[in-house]
Amino acid sequence: MRRSDVPPDTHTFPFVLTACSRLPVPSSLGPAxxxxxxxxxxxxxxxxxxxLMKVYSNHGSVADxxxxxxxxxxxxxxxxxxxxxxxxxxxxxxxxRRVFDAMPCRDVVSWGTLLSGYARMGLGEEAIGLFDRMLxxxxxxxxxxxxxxxxxxxxxxxxxxxxxxxxxxxxxALVDMYAKCGCMDLAREVFEASLxxxxxxxxxxxxxxxxxxxxELSVEYFYRMLKGSVRPDGVSFLGVLVGCSHAGLVDTAHWxxxxxxxxxxxxxxxxxxxxxxxxxxxxxxxxxxxxxxKGMPMExxxxxxxxxxxxCRIYGNVEVAEIAFKRLMELGPDDSGIYTVMANVxxxxxxxxxxxxxxxxxxxxxxxxxxxxxxxRREFAAVDDDE
Numbered sequence: 001m002r003r004s005d006v007p008p009d010t011h012t013f014p015f016v017l018t019a020c021s022r023l024p025v026p027s028s029l030g031p032a033x034x035x036x037x038x039x040x041x042x043x044x045x046x047x048x049x050x051x052l053m054k055v056y057s058n059h060g061s062v063a064d065x066x067x068x069x070x071x072x073x074x075x076x077x078x079x080x081x082x083x084x085x086x087x088x089x090x091x092x093x094x095x096x097r098r099v100f101d102a103m104p105c106r107d108v109v110s111w112g113t114l115l116s117g118y119a120r121m122g123l124g125e126e127a128i129g130l131f132d133r134m135l136x137x138x139x140x141x142x143x144x145x146x147x148x149x150x151x152x153x154x155x156x157x158x159x160x161x162x163x164x165x166x167x168x169x170x171x172x173a174l175v176d177m178y179a180k181c182g183c184m185d186l187a188r189e190v191f192e193a194s195l196x197x198x199x200x201x202x203x204x205x206x207x208x209x210x211x212x213x214x215x216e217l218s219v220e221y222f223y224r225m226l227k228g229s230v231r232p233d234g235v236s237f238l239g240v241l242v243g244c245s246h247a248g249l250v251d252t253a254h255w256x257x258x259x260x261x262x263x264x265x266x267x268x269x270x271x272x273x274x275x276x277x278x279x280x281x282x283x284x285x286x287x288x289x290x291x292x293x294k295g296m297p298m299e300x301x302x303x304x305x306x307x308x309x310x311x312c313r314i315y316g317n318v319e320v321a322e323i324a325f326k327r328l329m330e331l332g333p334d335d336s337g338i339y340t341v342m343a344n345v346x347x348x349x350x351x352x353x354x355x356x357x358x359x360x361x362x363x364x365x366x367x368x369x370x371x372x373x374x375x376x377r378r379e380f381a382a383v384d385d386d387e
Contacts, residue, residue: 088117179208204373207239274303281311
C-alpha cells in the first residue's frame with residue numbers, strides 16, 4: 001500500500017497494528033508503524049492509540065504502553081482495560097486497581113481482568129471484595145432501569161453463593177433495587193435480615209416508603225434509624241419529609257425540619273424547603289409558607305414556589321397565588337403547569353376574565369402542555385446523585 005503511494009487513514013493503522021500485536025515475538029514493526037502514524041498525524045486518534053497500547057502491552061513494553069495511556073487526550077474502556085491487563089500480567093495489582101478505581105465507566109472486561117489477577121496471585125479476600133462490588137454495580141443498574149427480574153436473579157445467585165449473611169454493601173444494593181422497583185415487602189425482608197446496616201441502607205428504606213406513598217412507615221424507619229444511633233444525612237431528611245407530606249404529618253415534619261441543622265448539623269437545601277412548602281401548602285398553611293420563604297438563606301426555586309401555588313389552588317388564596325405565579329414566571333415561563341394551576345385558581349374564584357387571560361397567555365407564549373409530573377418525584381431525581 002505504501003509502495004503504491006496510497007496514503008493511510010485512521011482505519012489503516014488499527015488493523016495493521018492489531019496484526020503486529022499478534023506476532024508471537026516482539027518485533028521492530030510495531031515501533032516502525034508507530035512512527036508512520038506520527039508522520040501522517042494520526043497518532044492522536046483514539047483507536048490508533050489504543051491499538052498501539054495493545055502492541056506494546058503484548059510485547060512486554062510496559063513503559064511504552066503506559067506512556068501511550070498517560071498521553072492520550074481521550075480514553076475509553078478499552079484504553080483502561082489494556083493498561084489494567086498490562087499491570088495484572090506483571091503482578092502489579094496495586095497499580096492495576098488504582099487504574100480500575102479511576103475508570104469513569106467499567107465493563108465486564110474491566111471486572112474480569114482484575115478478578116483473574118487477584119485469583120492468580122492467591123488474593124482471595126481481594127477477589128471476593130471486588131466480586132461483591134461488581135454485584136453492587138449490577139444491582140444498581142437493575143434499580144435504575146427497573147429490571148426487577150434480573151435483580152431477583154442476582155439475589156438468588158447471591159443466596160446460593162452465601163446463604164448465611166450479606167455484607168452491608170450488597171444488602172444495601174438489594175434493598176435499594178427492590179425499593180426502586182416498587183417491591184417494598186421484599187426490600188423490607190432483606191433489610192430486616194441484614195446484620196449490618198449503614199446510613200445508605202436506612203435511606204433506601206426511608207426513601208423507598210416515601211416514594212411509594214407509605215408515609216407513616218417512612219417516618220417509622222426514620223425514627224428507628226435515630227434510635228439505632230445512625231446519623232441521618234440530607235437524603236434521610238428528604239425522604240422522611242416527603243413521607244410526612246404523603247401522610248399529612250405537618251407537626252412531625254416541622255419537628256424533623258427543625259432538628260436538621262440544630263441537632264444533626266445537616267444543612268437545609270432547596271429540596272428540603274420544597275418538601276416543606278408542598279406539605280404546608282397542602283395543609284393550608286399559606287402564610288407560614290410565605291414566612292418560611294422570606295427566611296430562607298437562599299432564593300426559593302420553582303419547587304418551593306410551586307408548592308405554595310399548589311396550596312393556594314386547594315384553598316383558593318388568589319392573592320398569594322398571584323405572588324407565587326409571578327415568581328414562577330420569572331424562573332420558568334415555559335412550564336405549562338403553572339398557567340394551568342393559576343387558571344384553576346381563578347376558575348375556583350369565578351374570575352372568568354382572568355381564566356381567559358391565562359389561556360391566551362399560554363397560547364401567546366407557545367408553551368406546550370407537559371405530561372403530568374409530581375414535584376415529589378422530581379425532588380427524588382437527585383437522590384441517586386446524593387448517594
